[in-house]
Amino acid sequence: MQTSLPSPVALLFSRIALSIRRSLWRPWLVQASLLYLISFVISCTDHREPNPDEPNQLRVQAAVDSVRRVLEDSLGNGVPSLSVLIQTPNHTYFASSVLAGKSPITPQTYFRFASNTKNFTATAILNMHEDGWLDYKAHITDLIPGTNQPYVPATADWNFPNKGQITIEHLLQHSAGVYDSDNDTIPGLNGETYTNYRQSRDSTHQFTTEELIKPLINHQLKYPFPPGAGYHYSNTGYAILSRIIERVYSAKSGSAKTYADYLHNYITGPASRVPIAVSFPYRADDQALPQPNVTSLIRQSPLWGVGFGPVNMSAHVAEGNGYGTMAALNTYIRSLMRGENVLSPQSVQLMQTNTSPANPDYGLGSDRFTNLGYGHNGAIAGYLSLMAYDPATDVSIVAMLPLWDFSRGEASFLTCFRHMYYAGYAAKGALGYPIK
Structure with a gap:
């Protein structure tokens, strides 16, 4: 059973997602990544179709090693590991850079x-x-098709x-204006x-869920724009x-079901089209x-x-409750965005169509990362990660850093976050793919 966290650590645990979203300065990320590549990637050529040979694996490893060393220099402290998995049309490369x-x-x-x-x-x-089973354009107060129950x-x-004004689509693209009781402070x-x-x-x-929305009701909390x-x-x-x-799943199956049940039965489990090693725990004791x-490590001081x-x-x-492996995330995001998983190409296109107001890079549950492709990122309990697939190059990538450093406050955390991205860019650039 988990013991209570020290209050400062718990604060970092629950609030970091907002900091991440405010830190996605993508043009700056790309420029800085290019500077890294100039300094440490060996013999990068302009080929677009890398060969599955040992020299390429060494280039990817050298790139990730170099980013980890630069991160250590920036933090003035050790970085336990930094890892990247990258799959091209012909080969899969994996590099894990660790402390001696x-x-x-x-x-x-x-x-x-x-x-x-x-x-x-x-x-x-x-x-x-x-x-x-549902209409993603429907209002959340509408009835589930074929039932007398609202969503x-x-x-x-x-x-x-x-x-009454919010649709399922609004929730998917973060345009509903629903106040976030997990990332924003609550009165009192x-x-x-x-x-x-x-x-x-x-x-x-x-x-x-009722507990999470109760503060919104009690204090009439919302963001300052109509859904x-x-x-x-x-x-x-x-x-x-x-x-x-x-x-919806409970109504269609005729028995009580959970979010995790649907994901396991239709998206990720043994009977799904592309089974992968992931899980979505929802019980406090799991x-x-x-x-x-x-x-993972959350470092509060040197x-x-x-x-x-x-x-x-x-x-x-x-x-944010999922766990799995880098291989599983790569299989998932690559097959999904290539139209080879449960979704039709038309639905995949919806994910890749960025229509969210005030954020042209966010579609239906999917971010667009310049020169990395479509996917998402994540940060929780000391873990930073990224998964993306680039249709232009047919390259997928997963990066993971199990470290949040707050020894210099939010600035050192953002340094960790950016270097997780740099590792992905560096690995792709080491194989000769354009990242500019």
Whole structure:
């Protein structure tokens, strides 16, 4: 059973997603990545179709090693590991750069992939749409097709602001204006988010969706734009999507089902089109990662940090509760974006069509990363990760760094976050693909 986290660490645990979204300065990322490549990638040619040979593997490893060393120099402290998996049309490369004396992780090492979960949630919604189980354009107060039940409960504990104006699509693209009780502070809670306030006092607390939206009702919290007319990243919006998936699946199956049930049965499990090694825990007591796994680190000062293993994910269902391996994420995002998984090419195109107000890079549960492609990123409990597929080059990539460094405040955390991206760009550039 997980012990209570020190309050400062719990605060970092629950609020970091907002910092990440504000830090995506993509043009600057690309420029800096190019500077790295100039300094350390050996013999990069302009070929577009890399050969599956040892020299290319060495180039990828050298690129990731160099980014990790630069990150260590920037932080003035060690970086336990930095890993990249990259698949081209002809070959798959994997590089794990670690501190001297440490064992590298492998493509089959488990970690928490956090908000990459949102892409799985969007896939579930669009798959239900294709099957006629729901209409992603419908208002969340509309009836589930073929039933007399609305998508979300018609009860007082679901009367959050603007509920009647919000569509499922709005929630997917973060344009619903649903206040985020996981990332933004709540009145009366000492300047804390709701999830941090509750979990820092009881790390075994079982969260519910009703509980997460209750502060929105009590304080009439919302973002300052009508649904569909703006953008604000909201984990709570995706928590609402989890309940929609649960209610639709339960209605169609005739028995009580969960978000995790649908993902396992239709998107990721043994009976799905492309089975992969991922899971979406929703119980407060389901905290452990399978073996082998990598422990993450949240460093509060040059000499003190907290390692994370077991973590309660019940507050993050559908928005950040997933765990899996780098190999699994690569298989998923590559097959999905190539139209080889559960979604039709038309639905994949919806994911890749960026129509979100005020954020042209975010579609339906999918980000667009310059020269890396379409996918998502994630950060939770000391893990940073990225998955993306680039249709222009037919290259997929997964990057993972199990470190948040706050020894110099948010600045050193953002340094970690950017270098996770740099490693992905460097690995792709080491194989001769354009990143400019």
